[in-house]
Amino acid sequence: MYCYLYDEFIQGNKRYERELLDIENRLTDLGIAGKISRLALFRNAEEMIRDEIDRGVKTVVVLGNDDTIRKVLDVISESKIVLGLIPIGPKNELARLLGIPNGVEACDVLSARRIEQIDVGTINGRKFITGVRVPDFRAELMCNDGKYRVVPTSRADLEIQNLADVCNPCDGMLSANIHSSVRKGWGPFARHEQTNSVLPFQFLAIRSDKPISLYADGEEMQGTRFDIGIEAMILKVITGKSRVFI
Template identity: 25%
Template sequence: MYYYINEQPKNRAVAKTQEYIRDLLGLTGISGEVVTVSPARTTEELVEMGLSKKHNTIVAIGSDRHINKVATFLINRKCVLGIIPINSSPLIHQLIGASEIKEAVDILKFRKLKEINMGLIEPNKYFLTQAEIQSNKSFETTVTVIEADFDSYQVNTTATEMIISKNNYLFINDKYKGPNVLKKSWAWLTGKHLPDIESSVLRGKKIKIETSVQMPVIMDGEIVAKTPIVTTLQLKVLKIITKPVRIEEEKKKG
């Protein structure tokens, strides 16, 4: 039986959407225990309750922030995450392969599992979507990218926006300068240096971001850290339910 965790509704419209989802789950034949986050019952407490009752699937119903919180508490646990987005970003819809609520419910029924990566802002801020550093003014930043144990390089540039994806891609943009010219130097033991390159996307096993002034790091609209930060790629730490191939094929035929 599935265990559903509703986000605490922010308004009547969200509460009505939750009621609609509950009815839809019953009609689809995948109803289960439904609980709702409240000041008296936190997300973590509700997840632990579900695990203690031996549920093997916990479904997060709500926004990116709520989904990310539930996911964080299921990392490396013997439990699958299902997702029904409400007012969520396109990244969440893309992750599960659903464009609207009914489709997300149908996906749960078929239970197609996929192991996914997550991003981590050390020491303990995991994310399913992305983290952002943004400013109205350009700021100087130094980025150290570690690709392997003895293979790293540093980038010095300016930025107004830095976006870190869950797969540890770092997108850098300075809206006042156009394409970034990143000064890239390899930190080999030999001290080897490479010429400047034009780029705006970096990726590594681990990335350290330092800024000339301390900047807030925002995840799902919430400040979760301040620079300097270190981000790492967490490989296949979570199982989620995604769209089966046959549903996609039937959708194309229809």
């Protein structure tokens, strides 16, 4: 049994009216039409999904973008139901990584039901799928229960990846990539060179004296302490043939 969750920004928006109609027709043709739930300003997405699960829903299909998925990720991964996507509009990086085309073409991918179980990362108890980005990283990473720490010695950006073009989301590991800019040579001949450090890990902590900003699946978080971990293979998601992982 399918439940389709429409994000607020696509409802009543003339730009997506025609596309939504085509999607609904295609879903009916494929025989996978289901109940439609609509997100709204004062409606809690998690409560809506819990109600649908109680009514026997086994697959929740999100119509929207990466922001919509963030709203429902915690409840879907905890309840072990299947997540499907119909990407609409811009900001659909996750759908691209999962090999799901935009708009009406996604209905055929849904119908094929190629389900993969993937890892989900956690940061201070909040879940993320793709990764965490820390621009201008000036803090330290505490790894392996504090047995060793990693600090950048030059200007660096930190990227923690779960699902990315070069990162497998089914291996039970996250990958911390530190992109540093290293000065080489001297005087007027000096130049900056990019280097990339890679640390695979399951648990890691970011510690900073001053508050830092980071972006988990594109959403900003601020603080001085972040505990990052992984929950292996807890999210069941419908993927397309052109997904970036094997």
